Amino acid sequence: xxxxxxxxxxxxxxxxxxxxxxxxxxxxxxxxxxxxxxxxxxxxxxxxxxxxxxxxxxxxxxxxxxxxxxxxxxxxxxxxxxxxxxxxxxxxxxxxxxxxxxxxxxxxxxxxxxxxxxxxxxxxxxxxxxxxxxxxxxxxxxxxxxxxxxxxxx
Numbered sequence: 001x002x003x004x005x006x007x008x009x010x011x012x013x014x015x016x017x018x019x020x021x022x023x024x025x026x027x028x029x030x031x032x033x034x035x036x037x038x039x040x041x042x043x044x045x046x047x048x049x050x051x052x053x054x055x056x057x058x059x060x061x062x063x064x065x066x067x068x069x070x071x072x073x074x075x076x077x078x079x080x081x082x083x084x085x086x087x088x089x090x091x092x093x094x095x096x097x098x099x100x101x102x103x104x105x106x107x108x109x110x111x112x113x114x115x116x117x118x119x120x121x122x123x124x125x126x127x128x129x130x131x132x133x134x135x136x137x138x139x140x141x142x143x144x145x146x147x148x149x150x151x152x153x154x
Contacts, residue, residue, distance in 0.1 A: 011054035
């Protein structure tokens with residue numbers, strides 16, 4: 001990273017951005033993503049290596065495997081950590097509401113009948129069900145979410 005220059009006042013922001021991007025990319029593993037993941041890790045390592053040059057060396061440590069990572073104290077109190085936690089929370093609730101809504105709509109009428117409904121009616125039913133779950137979870141969280149065990153078939 002010799003050729004790259006950044007004002008010292010901006011380095012910590014860059015560090016936060018790079019670690020946030022790398023962490024988010026790590027959660028998106030899958031077939032055909034190895035090249036991108038390697039590129040993210042490579043760039044992150046270059047930025048973390050530069051921390052000493054910018055008086056941020058205390059924010060970085062070496063993992064047992066030998067690569068650089070954010071130091072535990074920094075990691076626990078970082079802005080990127082807050083972003084990751086907020087993102088995970090947002091995705092959890094969005095996904096839970098969407099899946100429960102899809103399940104309820106699938107139970108409410110057979111697929112061929114659903115397909116015959118006008119798009120506006122499908123959207124109305126979806127929005128109505130989504131709103132039901134959002135109100136429920138905003139008021140009670142998962143406290144009233146219950147699983148009913150079913151006997152196995154056969």
